[in-house]
Amino acid sequence: MTKLLAILFASVLVNNYTLVKFLGICPFLGVSKKVDQAAGMGIAVIFVMLVATAATWPIQTFLLDPYGLGYLQTIVFILVIAALVQFVEIVLKRYLPSLHQSLGIYLPLITTNCAVLGVTINNITDGYNFLTSMVSSLGCGLGFLLAMVLFAGVRSRVEEAIPPKPFSGIPITLISASIVALAFYGFSGIITNIFG
Amino acid sequence: MKKSGILLKGLLKENPVFVLVLGTCPTLATSTSVISALAMGIAATAVLICSNIAISALRNLIPDKVRIPCYIVVIAGFVTIVQLLMEAYLPSLYEMLGVYLALIVVNCIILGRAEAYANSHKVGEAALDGLGMGLGFLLALLCMATIREVFGSGSWAGFPIPFLKDHTVPILTQSPGGFLVFGVMIAIVSAITKGKAPAKKSFSCEGCPSAAACGKLSPASCEMSGKEAASHD
Incomplete structure (x- = not known):
């Protein structure tokens, strides 16, 4: 149990996928203008990460590894994730239209999100079992949601500022992201201090 | 457009990183040192040229409705080839790039060029476009990595620099420094091009x-x- 908690907190705070490992920067910068959109995107990412891990971990363990097909990992994972996202979207549209309305528009954007592919590959590389893989995916998703929501809050203020002309738009956004990332550095070492 | 024009537009005017702001994840993640930036840039350029050629050659065969999955399969195939070659011949670089090498598959630059250029141009032009964009990506990565490594670790490609190695700013090699240098670089490029580039x-x-x-x-x-x-x- 302690180990699971350690993995969860490590992936939410210390190894935050967006601010520390630079995965999923596109949606982080693209959909963070308003807090509610940022939260919607974050929840959709958590959902897709969990579904993707639940599908790719068994494929790697029971299909690719026993038959020596490990080199197909990249191709198989991206195809599985792309197909899965489409499938989930169709199912949601048919059976849970209200959920589809709030999450649906974000789903296609997540297909080629490097955070989702990254978390599935990292779970295999780190040698996690099924349970720890799911916990680490949940942590990564929560970390993404946290970073998105925090940054959306910061950004809604930055949008109203008037920076020097070359800095307006993307540059000032990146510089404010830098300061948010600096804040996350306060968490480094927290895992060894609490669980170590 | 002239052949040289196709090649050169990727370097500054339509630089994929500083002007089009694509492929931000690998740019931020692998520009901590010049060596890893070089490895990433070359790997991505190789994949970009090959995938542009393949997609351009197949452009009349791929049905429009399923083109995105087809592109992804083509790109993933080339990424796997690069991964296997690198693991065999350059194992230390393979370790250094880690998961980011596999993540070339979802690099926006490569899919973006397939969708925006390769599927509507001849093979030769698509190859040149791939080379130009790849070199633009490499150049941008090298700029970022040079700044971050020289001031962050006081060395360039592993060679220590006399004065700076005692006066480093370690935060530049960490993630906040990445965002900061990237933001400043985009601002500089936008000031140089003065909005002539298709500013985003x-x-x-x-x-x-x-x-x-x-x-x-x-x-x-x-x-x-x-x-x-x-x-x-």
Whole structure:
């Protein structure tokens, strides 16, 4: 149990996928203008990460590894994730239209999100079992949601500022992201201090 | 367009990183040192040239409706080839790049060029476009990595620099420094080109490979998706 908690907190705070490992920067910068959109995107990412891990971990363990097909990992994972996202979207549209309305528009954007592919590959590389893989995916998703929501809050203020002309738009956004990332550095070492 | 024009536009005028702002994840993650930036840039350029050639050659065979999955398979195939070659001949670089090597598959630059250029141009032009964009990516990575490594660790490609190695700013090699250097570089490039380049004022779906896949998001920008979201409520 302690180990699971350690993995969860490590992936939410210390190894935050967006601010520390630079995965999923596109949606982080693209959909963070308003807090509610940022939260919607974050929840959709958590959902897709969990579904993707639940599908790719068994494929790697029971299909690719026993038959020596490990080199197909990249191709198989991206195809599985792309197909899965489409499938989930169709199912949601048919059976849970209200959920589809709030999450649906974000789903296609997540297909080629490097955070989702990254978390599935990292779970295999780190040698996690099924349970720890799911916990680490949940942590990564929560970390993404946290970073998105925090940054959306910061950004809604930055949008109203008037920076020097070359800095307006993307540059000032990146510089404010830098300061948010600096804040996350306060968490480094927290895992060894609490669980170590 | 002239052949040299196709090649050169990727370097500054349509630089994929500093002007089109694509492929931000690998740019930020692998520009901590010059060596890893060089390895990433060369690997991505190789994949970009090969995938542009293959997709351009197959452009009349791939049905329009399933083109995105087809592109992804082509790109993933070339990425796997690069991964296997690197693991065999350059194992230390393979270790250094880690998961980011596999993540070339979802690099927006490669899918973006397939969608925006290779599927409507001849093989030769697509190859030149791939080379130009790849070199632009490499150049941008090297600029970022040089700044971050020289001031962050006081060395260049591993060679220590006399004065700076005693006066380093370690935060530059960490993630906040990455965002900071990237933001400043984009500001510098936009000041140099003075808006002559197709300046991108905000992040839009234009270069996003998923743009074509999500019909709902109309041709407009990602902000549009936000507005749609708001109007759904």
